[in-house]
Amino acid sequence: MSKDKSARRPKAEPPKGFRDYFGAEVTERKAMLDQIAGVYHAYGFDPLETSAVETVEALGKFLPDVDRPNEGVFGWQDEDDQWLALRYDLTAPLARVAAQFRNDLPSPYRRYAMGPVWRNEKPGPGRFRQFYQCDADTVGSPTVAADAEVCAMLSDALEVVGIPRGDYIVRVNNRKVLNGVMEVAGVLDPSDPDRFAAERGIVLRAIDKIDRLGEAGVRALLGAGRKDDSGDFTKGAGLSEEQAEVVMAFMAAKRDSGTATAARLRDLVGASQTGLEGVQELETIAELLDVQGYGPDRIVLDPGVVRGLGYYTGPVFEAELTFEILDEKGRPRQFGSVAGGGRYDDLVKRFTGQSVPATGVSIGVDRLLAALRAKGRTSGAGIGPVVVTVMDRDRMGDYMAMVGELRRAGIRAELYLGNPKNFGNQLKYADKRASPIAVIQGGDEAAKGSVVLKDLVLGARIAAGASLEEWKSRPAQLEVARTDLVATVQRMLASAPEAPDGSAPC
């Protein structure tokens, strides 16, 4: 490094919209991914890990927000002038893999994938430009049994990570039904599917925003357009009031039972072939789920779900957490969507020219973790390591030997490696590490062949208001023979209550 540079120091911060995850944040996410992978595995899905980087050409342009500059991805040109980009989801890379290895993969191919994806979007509170997805997809199966399977698996996955039945609902709809409704409304012409494509895109995105915009907002977008709070105008689909009415009726078609909902949808799609096919598919999905015990307390037909992505061609589904949490301003609100997916029969065709049916689900793991934290359902806890302190820096070898013995006995342990001069700092360090026990051996103890064990959990409990009896029943520290170090620590740990892990700095 040249001298010039030391004058202008780099800023110690991640790029805007990115963040770091510490200690329990990492292990909790990992535990959740492992649990979900266990469910996917049990269903016969195999892992696939593609790289973070794809060619822009292979990724395609399937982000829900197509209006933004550079279209939502982080991209760059490589030395061959080819455009590369970070994947924005795990579905586009799967489509590429399914096309590339179509002769080698089993068909149908069930695969799961988990890892970060990147979106070049405006960051906001709780909204980051890198986040985890955890997907499972079946490629090569045209039957809605595959869609039903994915819905059941999603339900299992939510329960496995700790969302009890009743706290979530998987809502299922079908794009074909929506297309049927569009036919009835006169914005879809089966003989010329490209006609009105732009209008249908606007309708789709408008419906997807009902929770945020409300009925009036959606109606505005179905019609001439909508001016938002900032004064920006979004062009609408240009539907007449009658046409808009048909679409709104579709969204409100949910009835008390799946059968009643299907009947209402059958009315709405009228003579549309596509629409009737869609209703039939929904009925089959409901039956297949029912027979396995996934009733409407877990999975329901709900025409209000359409999903923003343009590539879905059949069933679509979304998992929502139904409990309330407090938002940043302390107001109760529904937690909302944590997973979604659907059938996309044309993504592989982009590469091969041949239609390959596919369906799958994506779980937003970071949102799911946030939900569990909001409900206080993650442990967030963990006991820190035993800390061996340094009283005499000439005997580092002795202290290291203690740490080694503890570890070989399966006890997480570390040696204090800061400046040992101030012993108070060593205990403060042990505290910050949520250490249960500090091991101390000064010259006197070494001469006697003993060590002192300081019970730090007790200290924490006293601070948290332990009773006098408890205080008396546990000695704050005890001196034992050096040869009894491991056995005594084991005994102390066995009797210690769990202490919070203080490893996360923020």
Add this chain to the structure above:
Amino acid sequence: MSKDKSARRPKAEPPKGFRDYFGAEVTERKAMLDQIAGVYHAYGFDPLETSAVETVEALGKFLPDVDRPNEGVFGWQDEDDQWLALRYDLTAPLARVAAQFRNDLPSPYRRYAMGPVWRNEKPGPGRFRQFYQCDADTVGSPTVAADAEVCAMLSDALEVVGIPRGDYIVRVNNRKVLNGVMEVAGVLDPSDPDRFAAERGIVLRAIDKIDRLGEAGVRALLGAGRKDDSGDFTKGAGLSEEQAEVVMAFMAAKRDSGTATAARLRDLVGASQTGLEGVQELETIAELLDVQGYGPDRIVLDPGVVRGLGYYTGPVFEAELTFEILDEKGRPRQFGSVAGGGRYDDLVKRFTGQSVPATGVSIGVDRLLAALRAKGRTSGAGIGPVVVTVMDRDRMGDYMAMVGELRRAGIRAELYLGNPKNFGNQLKYADKRASPIAVIQGGDEAAKGSVVLKDLVLGARIAAGASLEEWKSRPAQLEVARTDLVATVQRMLASAPEAPDGSAPC
């Protein structure tokens, strides 16, 4: 998608130098990362996960190959004209975090991190532009006890993932000793450390390439320069023959025992204060390791190790696998380096202006996996799911119920979701999935209330040459009551030998 695009289809392949990982490739790497994380955890290290993207300014320029265009990273400019890039290692992000959270993190801060890193380098056989690293570092500890700890931990990690003692060696050196040697050679002036910096960089990289270039190649680079096979000329450090001799003597200073090596180094560094300090540090490391039982069969002093990175300031170490494998051309060669690290006391200072001592190790997990595979030490195996076949597509609900029952009993199971028309295809599919058992229920069985279970492991074993006795002792298929489905499958699986997992397509 417009009609124009369907004419020009995207290529179904990842960008050059990137690849996909299937099935066992993913689970084996994950298992290895979990094992290493277990060791790091036991040593008191806490997980940290930073994002893949950093500002170029925060990353700094510390790649070993500084000569390449755009300096080895994948970078781009964001909408604020700030340059961002994919991390090329896990150390640079740690330095940024240590600076950013210096008031909140425990000090010393022991952290581990695992994940992909990206290098914009020329890809080659087995050399990819995205690969995994698995690092552990201690920030804030100046004592070489921290370096010794990291070396011991590296040794433990290698053994835990399945490299037995004797098949690896951790070699330790010290940059201060090299600096002492440079002083003696006259290319380092303690009163003006920046003088001869370029020459020292060339010396460093030359020494690091001894395995590839041989002694003559290194000597050429120490002197005027070297022309490689392609005719390209690399400028040398411009050392005289006498100077080069000092450096070469340093590299050859390894003796039979650590004590003898240290003594030889003490000779070589002469009166250099830095050099003597370095030798003393090496002796302390060797003592601390010895007392814990990490003798020279696992960790040795070896001046031949310097590491290419410019930022190391003290002890450096490298783990090498000592067994031979066959290269692409079938020639035996040493497997070589799988991990390395060292002390870097100035990386955090870049941000804060204050020196923060740090040391750590990085394990190249993908290379380690390749080594285990080359030795046939990974299982690569795993049994596929039980496949429930579809004889009658009107009874999908019944088949799904069977799959659900098996899963609830903890048995990995899946329903065949391809076109059920050709039953042979269903069995071929089950074969490709390495399925141990196919479940079959046609109309007759359904009427009788029974199912047929086909033992596919037996089929595979017969193909692999099972004896006639074995053939006779296991029925190829059996019909049982539908209510006995789960119990019978459990019994068959319990008696089945492990079958290879056929999930990887390449």
